Amino acid sequence: MCWWLWRRWCRCWVLGWLRLLQGGASADRSVTRASADGWKVTATKSGERVVRVHPLNNAPWTTKEAFLSLRGSGGCRCGTSPVMAGSVSTGFQVGCGAHFDSLTAAVSAGPTAQMSISYPPAVVIGGQVMGTVSANLRPGTIEVVDFGTKSFVNGAAGISLDGVSLRVTGCVGTVAVRSFTRVSIGTAGNDTTVHVYGKAREL
Template sequence: MKGGVASQAQRLMVAGCAAAAVAFGVTSGAAIADAGPSSFADRSVSKHTADGWRITAVKAQEKVRSVRPLNQSPWTREGFLSLRGEGRIGGAGRVAVSAGTVSAGFQIGCNTDVTSGVTLGMTAGPTAQMSISWPPALIVGAQANGNISTTLKPGTIANIPFGTKKLAGPTAGLTVDGVHVKVDGCLGPVAVRSYVTVAISTPANDNTVNVYGQPHYL
């Protein structure tokens, strides 16, 4: 009798896995197909500061390419990301700018973690893993992170900075091309959204401007 119950539980688990795999195929089948990168429109946001400066954050050259996972796992999302972030300072400020930076990266979110077993409609624990890597030499003169790994908690968003460049003049920027991103243990598509942040500081005020891209999916 106990054996029959165990066999029935195993059959239910297999059925649950199959159902999840089917759901994955229906909702994300297009996302994992190998295709050329999708390019997205450039965007910019400008603000005037209390000191009289005009600062602008520019998001440009954004591309998101979803690919079929190399490990063939239905719980893995893989892709390549490209982005340029640029900061500009203009106007005739009354107080000199003493420091400034431009940062660029992506915000990445996982809907449901399945690393502790297949669950439909419920999370299984905050342990979905993400790794990002690219050659730091692609960002010349910037503070770049060579490898990033983090734990994605279902229902939350992780900010992943690709690098920060100092604003030593009126304009500065950084470009990353073909950054590899892989998320394991996630059911359903992984959402990504680009961001660029420009910050300046004067002896009197600190100001920050952000620009964001549209959400896309791996």
């Protein structure tokens, strides 16, 4: 009986680590909406992968690491009023679910978690350090990490990310990420913005 329980425990432990390390692709998704002046505006997120890895500091209970890949694209068609401006933005929302106030004194953790993303060009979110994005990720909140904005050329544009390193430290509990792509156009009479989101993934 004890041997059977030991084998079962080992199997669950190995499968859990494999699920943690394998990451995986997320389905491509597009959203199309009509603007007030007749334009069909499309936002697409594709090629999304969130590959979870064991943190280099060997502290998986307070540090989460992953490599992110994503393409955000979009465009507009079939309208009549001239488009004066159009752009595509893409990135990830990152959330830390633990509330540090509820932890016991035995847990060594500060009031905020630290997030670092290595992606040039760096985006300033709370601070900029040597080409990486750094932010204070408050427990119970969501930080929007925008990797950039590309203006339309001939009615379309896109941004691709491959193997961007994400590290969240000091968050005891669940860390979740969710991709997004935002497409905006402006005409003389209307501004229109369309979003598409990926599935939330836990690190």
